[in-house]
Amino acid sequence: MAAASALSRLLPNLRGPNTSCRRLYMGVVRAMALYAAPVWANTLMARNLAVLRRPQRAMAIRVIRGYRTISFEAACLLAGSPPWDLDGKVLASLYTWREEAVQRGECLVPRQVEARRAELRQVLMVEWEQRLARPTTGHAVVAAVRPVMKEWLERSHGALSFRLTQVLTGHGCFGKFLCRIGREPTPECHHCGICSEDSALHTLVECPAWATQRRDLAAAVDAAGSLSLPAVVSCMVGSEEGWNAVASFCEDVMVLKEAAERERETASSLPARSRRGGRRRVADLRPP
Incomplete structure (x- = not known):
């Protein structure tokens, strides 16, 4: 959270870095948050999930140039940032798949890895959309964006x-x-x-x-x-x-x-x- 707070000070709502730069900063915090994700991604407890969401929400709000009162669901959807706990599951699943392939003596080429990553991302998007069907906050904006979620993100x-x-x-x-x-x-x-x-x-x-x-x-x-x-x-x-x-x-x-x-x-x-x-x-x- 310290890194997110420090970077947030560089991202004012008016003027300041453009959206691409803001996404870059968010990516830096994401990389830090997802370090060693294959170890912990499938065993997250509610308390740890809350800790993971705080910096993501802070950075998503900076990406969309919004008030800090905006909810996690709304900020992440508008910023086009899937929940990091789902990203962690993708990394964990990809790691397990590669390890199993190595144990079988298979030699994976980059094309296979990218194809598998794309499959896991599709699973992530489905699960994210299912969560957004039952938002806890930010109902109006989530309800407005969810029908065109794919178009919004792409x-x-x-x-x-x-x-x-x-x-x-x-x-x-x-x-x-x-x-x-x-x-x-x-x-x-x-x-x-x-x-x-x-x-x-x-x-x-x-x-x-x-x-x-x-x-x-x-x-x-x-x-x-x-x-x-x-x-x-x-x-x-x-x-x-x-x-x-x-x-x-x-x-x-x-x-x-x-x-x-x-x-x-x-x-x-x-x-x-x-x-x-x-x-x-x-x-x-x-x-x-």
């Missing part, structure tokens, strides 16, 4: 941004989330004044304050009037143009929501909304 376009991740996960500048973490007294929407709960779904589908931006997005999504999260995710993986349209909507809207939140924070006398020595001024530039 896409060749699109990188997650800080503001795109906020809309996908619901963890960001929304009244519901800010109230939950004690930054707002109520979850109401300050932009339309008619909704009692400002959520990511409200921002994406309903809030009249963003009607202009939503009209452009609806034209790009072309989902028979549906701007549900599953429809939006499907549009994103369908084409680079669709991804860019969703990302543009999120960027335009969330910038305005963040600016409004900073204004409320400055004007508020509530202790929970005080600036706390200016930390909130640069919060977007650091891991939250």
Whole structure:
């Protein structure tokens, strides 16, 4: 976990290294975590599994540029990182298979090893998808991505941004989330004044304050009037143009929501909304 914490400090939500570099750092931590996996992968206890998940979740959140409150399931799915305990089982199974082949006097060529690795990865993906069918947290984003999981993981376009991740996960500048973490007294929407709960779904589908931006997005999504999260995710993986349209909507809207939140924070006398020595001024530039 120490390595994950140290590397996380190098990966701010805004600017900073690109997605490829973030995945590289995550790969470094993964290699450390899976050291000697054939020894322990098939005997993991719940306590050890929790220890293994902590650094993976931390690094996955850095890959997707998200808030640290995002769940393990949601962060790993968005980052395209299978649970490391399943990766460990793949390594253990591959090691056992190679050892048995050696004992039989067989000489394996690289092509055979890669084919076997690919088979085990398919088994991993099936088991991962089965787990995601019963998520413990992050239900909305998991339910939206799981139907197009293969396309999401294999896409060749699109990188997650800080503001795109906020809309996908619901963890960001929304009244519901800010109230939950004690930054707002109520979850109401300050932009339309008619909704009692400002959520990511409200921002994406309903809030009249963003009607202009939503009209452009609806034209790009072309989902028979549906701007549900599953429809939006499907549009994103369908084409680079669709991804860019969703990302543009999120960027335009969330910038305005963040600016409004900073204004409320400055004007508020509530202790929970005080600036706390200016930390909130640069919060977007650091891991939250």
